[in-house]
Each structure stands twice: as structure tokens, then as C-alpha cells.
Amino acid sequence: MTSSPLTRTPEGAARNAVEVRMEGLSRHYGAVVALDRLDLTLQPGELVALLGPSGCGKTTTLRLLAGLEDADTGHITVGGKDITRLSAAKRDMGMVFQAYSLFPHMTVRQNVAFGLRLRRVGAAQRDKRALEMLDLVGLSTQADRYPHQISGGQQQRVALARALAIEPQVLLLDEPLSALDAKVRAQLRDEIRRIQLEVGITTLFVTHDQEEALAIADRVGVMREGRIEQLAPPTEVYSRPATSFVAEFVGLSNRLTGEVRGGEVTVRGRTLPLVESNVPDGQVVALVRPEAVTLASHTAPEPGPLVGTVIAVTFLGATSRVTVDLGDITILAQLSTSDAAALPAGSRVALTIRPDPVLVSADAASAGPAAEEEA
Amino acid sequence: MAVATTTETGARPSWSGRRPSIPAWTGTVPFLAYVVVFLLWPTGIVVVDSLKHPNGNWALSNITELGNPLVRGYFIGSFKLCLLSSALGAVLGAILAYAVASGNPDGVVRRLYLASSGVLAQFGGVTLAFAFLVLIGPVGLLFHASWYFEFPWGIGLIYTYFEIPLMVLVFLPAIDGLKVQWREASENLGASAWQYWRYVGAPLLAPAFLGGALLLFANALSAFATIQAWENQIAYTVPQQISTALSSEVGLSNVNVADLLALGMVIMVAIVMTGYALLQRRAARWLR
């Protein structure tokens, strides 16, 4: 195994990174369909995050790619080679598990060097490389500790170092941050992204936390019931969701009844542009983001479609979420905390809706309170 | 027993105010007292009496009696038998435990084997000796094993019969403790099945395995009923010799022989069990 420099130039990254192509993957467990003819291609050096509720098939996809499970149908091609029939041990991928994957009877150093030992790399060379990787993740001082002596966040860093030590073609991360504290999670998330960019390796990242997915991915794949509903860069998934499931899973949405006419929708007296231009005229449910709703204090008592009373203010730190009762429905608005401070519960407010393009869906039956994100 | 007088939501429950404080450990007194009276005291008597002359004076030189060739012969006999059966029992038991552990955790097979192990581990003794007698003894239904009455082969086989279930009971939790992530991680890093077992599986299971083997050894050492029912006339092992010494006592003349042998047994088993406890601690740290 040739030793390559750790820090690669962008061209170097593009040269060495591989494309991962999954076509027509299906997997079922008895009667349950976990994956339904899934197609997914990862560009060389890109980080794709698979996001979705539990049971949507994101972990199954990852495990199929890793070779830990067999696909019923379909092909997987890495760097041009068909690896569908290859055993997991021969696939040359590095994987970071959610928890517990470090070997407890080996030190950190030995854990990281394990893959190299299997490849019969000499002891001195192994050690050097292991320390390099530990340096990369910032843990070279812990090299001779045992897994039970370091924290959860540190363990995951070691797991990352171990996965990268063998210079795999693909990096797989199975909800690596889910078992960690919130603060550690945010730090480590950025670390992982930094390292991934530095090494330039094609990466698949599975998570149920949308904040994680949006923060670090080049593209996000929102999955549901074995299919990808939308695969697009984070900003697009957020502001131009392809389906109502995506709109409701990623971020919050207010569901408001409205009427489409001539390529625009009218919601509570305001006319808003549409995400898709060719929606037929008729009654629809429009999905409006809370941050698109602005509030102003309104002391005059005349009612209107966009006049209401503040019911509750939820403090979230830098921003606050304000629940407003409009008489027939409640609506959520997201404001900066300083703005929300001026509107305590009970105040009368007037709403405006920013003219961002909105997604509409035809099921007029379920208008009402704002949809919550999936737990 | 105190009853909390107020409903305290969220606060730690506490004794009601006016009670004089009785330390909590007194609740364990019944258990401790029982163990002292029926376990520690008899053992103490044995240890003390073995170091005394029949007339009651101290005779620490009694310990040298343990070096007596006749006594040594009994210990060696016990040793041979226990080594054979515990080695066999450990290896076979480990294989069986692995087979049970790798199946459905809630399935019928596992429950059946676990429960049977619990029963079979106890059912050594007289019953088992009969069963094997009928199976491979002189009028054996299966065949007549000419080595059946040879020491330690026939009796070794019988010992193995109840050692295997004991090993399954003791070793199964360790196998359960092997996390699936370790297997998957090593696979992902390129290990074949053999490499996984060599570098990860076996080292992790080693303490538990050795611990189990030691336990089996101690268990075999203490066994009396089985070998007594297998062959009554000849005493091969220490427990049998103790029994002979006890039953042939007229007055107090042989009392101290029995005590001495008992002391020797306690020492041997204590060494073995200490090793077992240490190994269990190591295994527990990794596999819990």
C-alpha cells in the first residue's frame, strides 16, 4: 500500500476520489420492503447525507453499500467496478458506526492500526500511519488509552481515524453522532466535514437529524419508505421541497388553505408565487415556513384574515417561535428573540407573509395547525 | 418499616421525621447471620480442627501430612479426573454455547437449552451414574464400553455430562456480550472470519473461557455423589477418601484426617476460585 500525503490538493482529491453508483437496489425482509429500486449516485469527493425517519431505508442503503447485507436486486459500482457480489471485507470502505465499535481490548493506537495490520503493513509503518490519523482527528495524546477510558466523542473520533487509516475509497457514517451529547455533536459534526473535505473522500452519511444533514452535506437525500423523495443541495431541499413529506420533515411548515389561480396561490388574502409553475387551478394546501411569517404589533381591534392574538412564545435561544391564534387556525412564526420580546402572550398582532415560493399539495382535507417535524 | 408520610414529588424519599436512625445495613443481618452460622462457622471449624491434635492441642505440623504420598495420591487422582472432565467440558460447552447464542434470542431452542442446562448441571450424582451404567455398562443397551470402569475414563465421561451444561450457563453471557458492531467493524476493515476470531473474538472471550474452565474444575473437584455411585469399593478421589475417613471413624481417631483432606480441598478450590473471580472481572469490563 503506497503511503499518500494526507492533505490532498483539490485536483488530487478529484483525481483519487471515486464515483459510487447504486442502481435498482431492493431489499425486503419478509413482507416488509426496506428499499424499493433505489438509484443513487455519489460524485467523486462529495458528501451525501441520507435523511429520513426510522424505517425509511437509509441505514439499509448504507449497509448494502458496505456489504454487511445483501441486496435482493440491483448493482453497486464503485470507481467503475461492480462490487455487488463482493464480500464486505474486500470492499475497501471505511465505516463509522453509531456506537460501541471500538475493540475494547485494544488501545486507541492498536484500534486505528488494526486495518493496516490485517493488510500486513509492517509494525513501524503501521504505527506511523496510526499516529498520523490520530493527529488528523486531534487525539494523538490519547494513543495509549483504552476505549473505556475516553469519552464518547473521542471514541467516535478514534473510529473515524480507524476507518480512514486504511485509505478506503468510500467513507460510510451510520448516525455517528446520535449517541453523543448535543454540544459534542455540533463540534464533531463540523470536524467530520472538515476532515472529509481535506481527505477528499466520497462519503455517505446517514442521519435522522435534519440539522446535521443540512449543515454538512453537499447533497441531501430525503428518504421515505424505501425511496428517495428528493436528492438536492441543502438549500434547495429546504426552500424548494419537492414533496409535502420533504417540506414537513425538513423544518417546520404551516399548512394553510388557499386557492390557485393562474400560477399563483392566494392564502388568507395574500398572493404568493409557487415553487412549481404548472399547478392546476383549485383548492390547495400551501406550506408556509415560519420564518416567512413576520409579525407587527397591532392595537386596532378590527379582525382580518391576518390579524390574531399571540398564544405562546417558545424561546429557542437566538430565535423564538411565536404561536398566533387567527381565530380559525393557529399559525407559527419564527422571529429573532429581540423582536419576539415585544410581543408577549396576549398581544394583538398583524401578520405578513413574505412572498417566497411555496409548495402546495392537493389534499385540502388536512389544513390546520402547523406540522411538526418527525421526532 | 417506615412509611413516607408526605407525597414528595421529585424529592428523594426519606424516613419520616421522628424515627431513631437505624443504619441501613441492618436489613441484611438475617442473610449475613444465616451465612455465618451455616457456612462460615462449619468451614472455620474444619480449618481449625485440621491444625489440631485429636486431643485438642495445636499441631500446625499437621499440614505436612498433606505431603504424605498416600494423600498425594488421592489429590493426584482427583486432579487427573477433574482436569480431563473440565477441559472437555469447557471446550465442548463453549461450542454448544456459541451455537445457542448465535440463534434467535427469544426462540424456543435457546430457552430449551438454557433451561435444560440448568437442570442437567444439577443432575449429576446417583441418577447419572445409573443412566450411564445402563447405557454403556456391562449390560449396556448401546454397547459395552470396556473402559467404563477404568479410572478416569468412565467416570470422566459422566463428569463431562454435567460439566457441559454448567459451561453453557457460565459462558453464554460472555458470548452474548460480543457486540455485533465488533464483528461488522472488523469485517469492514478487511478481516476474514478467521482473522476476526483470532484478533478480536478469541482475546475477548479468553478470560470468560478460562474462568468457566476453572469453575468447571472446582465443580468437578467437589463432586462426590457421582463417583460414589459409580464405584463404591475403591476410593480414587479426595471426597471419597474423606467419606471413608468419616464413616470409618471409631471415636475420634480419624477425625483429623478428614479435616486435613478437607483443608487441602479448600485450599485447592480457593486458589481456583480466586483465579475465576479475577478472570470474570476482566471479562466483565469488556463484555458488559
Next chain:
Amino acid sequence: MAAVTALGETPAAESASHPRGMQSRRRRRLNLFRYVVFTVFGLFFVLPLLAMARFSLEGAKLGTWSLTAWRQIASYQGTGIPPLLSAIEITLELAVITCVVTLALLVPTMIWIRLRVQWLARTMEFLCLLPLTIPAIVLVVGLGRIYNRIQHYSLSALMLFWVYVILALPYAYRALAAGLSAIDVTTLSEAARSLGASWFTVIVRVIAPNMRQAILNALLLTFALVLGEFTIAYLLLYTNLQVELYSISRNTPNAGVLFSTSFAALLFAFALLLILSYAGRRRRGRG
């Protein structure tokens, strides 16, 4: 990386409908191993038992069948030894008493230690492990002195239960400890106490029901232990089931009743374990 070879399989297209990859192949190999192991061990364990059963049904002439041995269980009386039936009765009573005392001693103590006196946990574990270390035979040597002084000949064999509880400690402790560690004792007890429960209620009505499977396991192990115990009863000159069987075997080595009784005892233990394993199973809902 080596190019993918089919490893003797037909082309990929044909395998479209069934997973034929490495994982399923490995699982199949594992299952084969398991079936072989279970068969071999199953045979090893079952054969002696079958031999016993067969012998117990042996008639007067070789090769004939007869239920005499089984009928004799109720009526057998060897010369100079108590009737078989009374030995069976005594043993069963002993088993029940031992079970009750063992549980009454262990369950509250273990829960109490877990809740309030955690520093004694190690000590308790050690004490409960000790009977494995101290061979029964050693106990007998020590106990013999004590029993001698109490003129035990006149006491019923039921007095053996004092020692049997000690013998049962390691097994019962293990079973109960496994059950205890699976539930959150502290939270349950704090919740109960904050609702006004006494410690007695906490132990008996809150925690113990959650350990049902473990308690049943402990019961089973204790029961089996008493049914199979020989050494102490024999050396202290009591007559329990195993001692009785042994005495019969010394007088009449091929008495069919030996095998029928032994087999019956085994059957009983197995029936008990089956019932207990089903009784302990929690009702599982869907999904």
C-alpha cells in the same frame, strides 16, 4: 482490488429474485453448524436418559416390556431401609421448604442492598459464590460436629434444609442478580416511595413482580438441586431420594425401580422447567 468473480455462481441476472450474496451464504453455513451441534449434543444428552427410560420399562425376561418398575415406585420397600415413597415425600417437602427459605432470604436482601447498602454488594456476591468454593463434603465435615451435638438422629430429614439453602445460594443468586440488573430498581423504588409505599410494599409488590422470570429461574435451580442432592444427606446419615436410590442400588443393583424413579424425577424436573419457562414469558404485543 480483484475483479469480482462469480465464485461458482451463475450470472447476476439469475440471482435477481433471491439474495445470494456473502451474508446469506454465511448465515446458511452458520445454521448448518448449529443444526449439527444441536443434533450431536442433543443425542449425547438424551441417550443416557433414553437408556434409563428403556431399562425402567424392562420386563422379567430380557426384551419384554413391563410397567412393574413404575408401579413399584409407590410400594417399594428394601430390607433395612425406609420405603421409597417416604424418601420421595421427604425430598419434595425439603425442596419446597428450601425454595421458600432461599427466596425469602435472598430476594429482600438483594433488593435492599441494591437500594440502600450498595457497598455490601461485593461482599454479598462473594458470600454467595463461596458455597461453590467450599465443597459440600467440607461443609459436612464441619457440620457433622454441630449436628452431632444436637443428636440429630431423632430429627427428621427436613432439618437438612438449613444446609440446602446454602448450597443453593450460588445458583439462586446468579439467577436473581441477572433479573435485578435488567430493571431499574432505584427509579421504581423512588417512584413507589414518593407515592407513599412502605419498604415492604416496594420489595414485595413493586420490584419482585418485575423479576418474575428471574425468581422462577432461581426456583427451578433450587428445586433441581434439592432433588439431586446426595452428599450431605448421605454423610449425615439422613435418607433423601438420592440416598434411598443409592441404598437400593447397593442391595439390588438391577432393580428396575431405580431407573423408573430416577427417570420420573428427571421428568418432573423437566416438566417444571417447561412450565416455568412459559409462565415467565411476558405477554408480547404486536409489532
